[in-house]
Amino acid sequence: MVRLNNYIIKLLKNKLNRSDLDESKLILLNKGKFANAYVFRYSQGDTDLTIKDFSHCPWPVKITVGIIMAKFEYKTLKLLEGLPGVASEAFLLGRYTVAFSYVKGTPLAEIHRKNMTLPKEFFIELEKRTREMHNKNLVHLDLRNLGNIIDGDDGNPYIIDFQSSLGTKYLPKKLKKILEDSDISGVYKSWKLVCSENLDPEKEKFLEDFNKIRKIWVFKGYPIQKAIRKIKRKINKD
Numbered sequence: 750m751v752r753l754n755n756y757i758i759k760l761l762k763n764k765l766n767r768s769d770l771d772e773s774k775l776i777l778l779n780k781g782k783f784a785n786a787y788v789f790r791y792s793q794g795d796t797d798l799t800i801k802d803f804s805h806c807p808w809p810v811k812i813t814v815g816i817i818m819a820k821f822e823y824k825t826l827k828l829l830e831g832l833p834g835v836a837s838e839a840f841l842l843g844r845y846t847v848a849f850s851y852v853k854g855t856p857l858a859e860i861h862r863k864n865m866t867l868p869k870e871f872f873i874e875l876e877k878r879t880r881e882m883h884n885k886n887l888v889h890l891d892l893r894n895l896g897n898i899i900d901g902d903d904g905n906p907y908i909i910d911f912q913s914s915l916g917t918k919y920l921p922k923k924l925k926k927i928l929e930d931s932d933i934s935g936v937y938k939s940w941k942l943v944c945s946e947n948l949d950p951e952k953e954k955f956l957e958d959f960n961k962i963r964k965i966w967v968f969k970g971y972p973i974q975k976a977i978r979k980i981k982r983k984i985n986k987d
Contacts, residue, residue: 750777757789757800760842765796775800783807784814790851799836799852803845815845818912823847825911829885834878834907852909853902857939858895866945867900875906876936882908886918888928892935895942927962934959 758772771793778799779788786801801822803815819841826839826849839849860867875898882889891897891913899907917925937956941948948956 753787753802753805756804757791757802757842757846760846761791761798761800761848764840764842764848781805784810786818791848792851797851797853798848799850800842800846800848802842804843806845811845819843819845819847822849822911825887825914828887829882832878832881832885834875834905835882836907836909852899852907854899854907856896857898857900857943860900861895861939861943865943867943869940869944869946871900871904871906872936872940872944875939876933878906878908879932879936883917883929883932886916887914888917888925889914889932889935890928892932893938894935895939898935898939930955930959934963 754772754775757775758770762768762770770791774791774793776790776792777787778790779786781787781803784803784806786803787805789800789802791798791800801819803811803819805811806815823839823841826836829835830837830839836849836852839847842848857867879889879892889897889908889911891910892908897908897910899909901907915928917928920928934956937948937952940952941956947953
């Protein structure tokens with residue numbers, strides 16, 4: 750772990766052209782296993798970053814999934830740059846490492862676990878920001894996971910973790926609509942579970958109807974996760 754921390758700090762020093770970075774300010778947020786990233790936060794003065802690193806992965810995974818996923822998250826965040834509710838200032842630290850601004854706040858999963866609620870206005874804004882993301886021809890595909898929606902310290906909703914996202918620009922309109930509806934169903938799910946007010950009847954019906962579709966959901970497990978599992982099985986066989 751010390752070696753990995755040194756590696757991350759070295760990458761930061763080179764990229765930011767700074768020699769005053771303090772390794773004690775690098776905090777591990779999530780220890781990814783196998784093909785998942787180690788997630789760090791580096792906070793010092795005006796610098797506050799989330800860092801995702803795949804360099805710990807087994808070599809065959811690192812040079813495939815690691816490179817692909819780091820670049821994928823970087824390109825996705827650059828596509829959404831300027832949109833409210835999405836991390837900004839994304840940049841690649843190395844072949845296996847991506848960094849972007851840290852989103853301060855509390856995941857809705859934690860708020861729900863504590864039986865706390867948020868005002869209706871929060872979810873109205875979340876739906877608005879999700880539709881703005883769709884206007885950029887991108888779907889998140891994992892907004893039903895309450896851990897991917899943050900109640901920011903400023904009281905606004907933020908969307909994180911785009912590793913399951915998908916570009917929709919060249920998809921058939923009907924498929925694009927289904928995928929966008931999947932995201933909206935995630936918004937309404939969190940609305941129903943965490944909002945201080947009941948879900949509006951038309952939104953409740955939308956959620957119920959979409960939940961029926963999910964029983965035959967072709968994207969269950971999501972494409973990228975499926976690809977990672979295939980690589981894992983291949984390596985384990987070898």
